[in-house]
Amino acid sequence: MMSDANIFQPPNFPAKSHISSIEEYNKLYKESIENPNDFWDKQAKNFLTWFSDYTQVTSGSFQNGDVSWFLNGKINVSYNCIDRHLKENKDKVAIIFEGDEATQVQKITYYELYLQVNRLANVLLSLGIKKGDAVAIYLPNTPIAIYSMLACARIGAIHSVIFAGFGYESIVSRVDDAKCRLIITADEGLRGGRYIPLKEKIDQVVKHCKSVEHVLVFKNTGRHVNFNSSIDIWADEAMVEQRPYCPPVFLDSEDPLFILYTSGSTGKPKGLVHTQAGYLLYAAMTHRYVFDYQDDDIYACMADVGWITGHSYIVYGPLANGATTFIFEGTPLHPTPARYWEMVERHKITQFYTAPTAIRSLMKFPVSFTESSDKSSLRVLGSVGEPINPEAWRWFYNHVGQEKCAIVDTYWQTESGGHLISPLPGATPMKPGSATKPFFGIELRVLDSKTGQVITGEKEASGVLAVARPWPGMARTVFQSHSRYLTTYMNPYPGHYFTGDGVRRDNDGYYWIEGRVDDVINVSGHRLGTAELESALVGCSLCAEAAVVGFPHDIKGQGILAFCTLKQGYEEDESNVIALLKKEVRTIIGPFATPDVIIITPSLPKTRSGKIMRRILRKIGAHESTPEQLGDISTLAEPEVVQLLIDKVSKVI
Numbered sequence: 001m002m003s004d005a006n007i008f009q010p011p012n013f014p015a016k017s018h019i020s021s022i023e024e025y026n027k028l029y030k031e032s033i034e035n036p037n038d039f040w041d042k043q044a045k046n047f048l049t050w051f052s053d054y055t056q057v058t059s060g061s062f063q064n065g066d067v068s069w070f071l072n073g074k075i076n077v078s079y080n081c082i083d084r085h086l087k088e089n090k091d092k093v094a095i096i097f098e099g100d101e102a103t104q105v106q107k108i109t110y111y112e113l114y115l116q117v118n119r120l121a122n123v124l125l126s127l128g129i130k131k132g133d134a135v136a137i138y139l140p141n142t143p144i145a146i147y148s149m150l151a152c153a154r155i156g157a158i159h160s161v162i163f164a165g166f167g168y169e170s171i172v173s174r175v176d177d178a179k180c181r182l183i184i185t186a187d188e189g190l191r192g193g194r195y196i197p198l199k200e201k202i203d204q205v206v207k208h209c210k211s212v213e214h215v216l217v218f219k220n221t222g223r224h225v226n227f228n229s230s231i232d233i234w235a236d237e238a239m240v241e242q243r244p245y246c247p248p249v250f251l252d253s254e255d256p257l258f259i260l261y262t263s264g265s266t267g268k269p270k271g272l273v274h275t276q277a278g279y280l281l282y283a284a285m286t287h288r289y290v291f292d293y294q295d296d297d298i299y300a301c302m303a304d305v306g307w308i309t310g311h312s313y314i315v316y317g318p319l320a321n322g323a324t325t326f327i328f329e330g331t332p333l334h335p336t337p338a339r340y341w342e343m344v345e346r347h348k349i350t351q352f353y354t355a356p357t358a359i360r361s362l363m364k365f366p367v368s369f370t371e372s373s374d375k376s377s378l379r380v381l382g383s384v385g386e387p388i389n390p391e392a393w394r395w396f397y398n399h400v401g402q403e404k405c406a407i408v409d410t411y412w413q414t415e416s417g418g419h420l421i422s423p424l425p426g427a428t429p430m431k432p433g434s435a436t437k438p439f440f441g442i443e444l445r446v447l448d449s450k451t452g453q454v455i456t457g458e459k460e461a462s463g464v465l466a467v468a469r470p471w472p473g474m475a476r477t478v479f480q481s482h483s484r485y486l487t488t489y490m491n492p493y494p495g496h497y498f499t500g501d502g503v504r505r506d507n508d509g510y511y512w513i514e515g516r517v518d519d520v521i522n523v524s525g526h527r528l529g530t531a532e533l534e535s536a537l538v539g540c541s542l543c544a545e546a547a548v549v550g551f552p553h554d555i556k557g558q559g560i561l562a563f564c565t566l567k568q569g570y571e572e573d574e575s576n577v578i579a580l581l582k583k584e585v586r587t588i589i590g591p592f593a594t595p596d597v598i599i600i601t602p603s604l605p606k607t608r609s610g611k612i613m614r615r616i617l618r619k620i621g622a623h624e625s626t627p628e629q630l631g632d633i634s635t636l637a638e639p640e641v642v643q644l645l646i647d648k649v650s651k652v653i
């Protein structure tokens with residue numbers, strides 16, 4: 001057994017864990033790697049209900065980009081998440097919802113969920129939506145988002161959930177890319193006491209998106225919004241007119257379930273496509289093992305359904321397992337920083353899954369906010385989205401978990417569908433800051449980033465993180481851009497899936513994620529491409545050129561630092577210009593993408609061939625700007641601009 005002050009042994013739960021020792025994990029992991037076909041065959045039969053059996057467990061390879069799982073099987077995801085639980089658990093609560101105010105609590109049983117999803121699926125059919133059509137979902141984080149996703153899944157429509165914090169251009173590009181025929185939205189969202197206009201944004205979007213035939217509008221806040229009867233339909237009125245049974249469509253394992261866009265290092269966001277059976281199996285299985293989910297648990301994930309964490313761990317994983325899942329429209333600070341822990345006490349939450357950025361923002365407040373609620377129901381605390389710094393880990397462990405809970409630091413991606421690396425609560429000794437060990441079936445490699453050589457052996461290794469064999473939950477393609485899928489993930493290191501993350505593996509075989517090695521930044525757990533931000537900035541008529549980098553930020557993990565040169569005539573009024581540029585990014589991408597710091601400069605550090613030296617800008621942002629740290633800058637076209645930028649940045653960061 002490893003022993004060290006920095007190693008935390010897994011707690012002994014009164015209820016037996018699914019995996020209750022590291023030996024058991026090792027054994028099952030070994031089996032999953034040595035005998036993958038049998039392993040996954042067993043899991044697919046255990047976790048999923050099939051309309052007809054598959055004929056082959058898996059085929060294809062990374063290299064050929066043709067990975068598929070459970071070939072020719074017939075299945076329906078909404079049937080797996082709802083119908084099959086009705087026989088025994090009709091009255092079990094499927095969803096607990098809390099709105100922005102603590103008084104807005106709703107509990108929805110599996111039977112009620114069934115009725116709503118069936119009615120909504122029939123509404124979709126009545127609007128001519130059929131298998132293979134793409135439906136955009138732009139909704140607040142409430143049960144209606146879950147109904148909408150499952151209604152699409154029921155009829156084989158492909159949902160594309162667009163996070164409700166996205167602004168105009170981000171919505172338009174997503175709706176256009178998948179040629180969505182329908183948008184499902186609501187009047188408004190309500191978070192932290194602020195109304196978020198959703199329908200109003202969609203009104204602008206439909207003017208430009210030719211593919212959209214209808215907008216289905218739910219009432220969330222119930223306040224007045226514009227209504228255009230030639231295109232808009234009130235969802236509640238339409239649902240009342242529909243029969244609450246809609247036969248689930250028999251879909252192939254490999255039919256698409258959803259598209260979810262995520263940022264990469266170049267170009268516009270990629271629409272990752274996840275398919276039916278492999279995705280659902282992987283979401284359900286990781287949900288059960290990583291959270292050690294047991295039948296009577298009240299499982300809560302604080303994410304938004306607009307991101308992959310919401311898809312896999314609010315909706316699909318928990319509901320496939322017949323769990324009670326929690327969905328929260330509000331924020332951790334509203335009305336006070338005690339909100340999360342009051343929810344834990346109110347609902348006797350057993351698993352609580354959140355992001356390091358939320359933990360860091362709560363740590364700043366007096367600990368009395370955390371300690372005043374009864375948190376004794378908790379067994380497992382989860383972290384996702386970015387590396388968790390050991391200080392935040394310990395605060396979570398001590399003050400929230402009261403030294404009795406397991407912390408699962410889950411490393412994964414939109415592309416992976418579910419967790420790739422994570423401790424298992426009853427089994428894995430934890431090290432604060434390490435996501436620890438791979439999940440079953442995940443064969444990891446540390447590669448030398450330059451040569452692509454696999455770094456083997458027991459000794460510490462540092463490099464980039466890759467996966468050496470396909471797993472059921474992986475995205476199968478980028479929507480209508482398979483070549484981009486291959487170029488981004490499969491071609492950089494042939495025979496491997498490339499994660500885009502740097503990693504260190506320690507002597508105990510534990511993985512420590514070191515952040516992205518590409519031009520993707522992670523701001524409060526939101527993944528953003530610097531290229532997207534730059535293009536939003538230069539889209540503004542004031543800005544001539546922009547270079548964006550991440551910088552270390554106490555709460556957000558990374559902040560957004562933008563360097564902009566201006567077009568002639570705009571140079572005088574810097575603070576006004578900065579405000580305008582920030583506003584532009586808020587409108588185009590969304591408020592969460594607003595640059596923290598904008599530096600106006602007469603020029604950017606470039607090579608003589610005109611390439612912006614982002615490496616130097618990153619160092620300046622991190623205050624690593626001594627001559628030794630910056631390295632040779634004599635090859636720059638205008639080396640003197642570097643000192644100017646160092647001076648400007650040091651005044652604001």
Ligand code: WTA
Pocket residue numbers: 262307308309383384385386387388409410411412413414415435499500501513515516522525526527
């Ligand atoms: C980062 C979110 C360290 C990583 C589920 C990855 C993490 C990107 C962790 C994916 C973690 C996610 N520790 N880094 N536990 N979890 N990341 O697609 O850089 O929004 O590549 O999926 O977040 O972000 P995405």
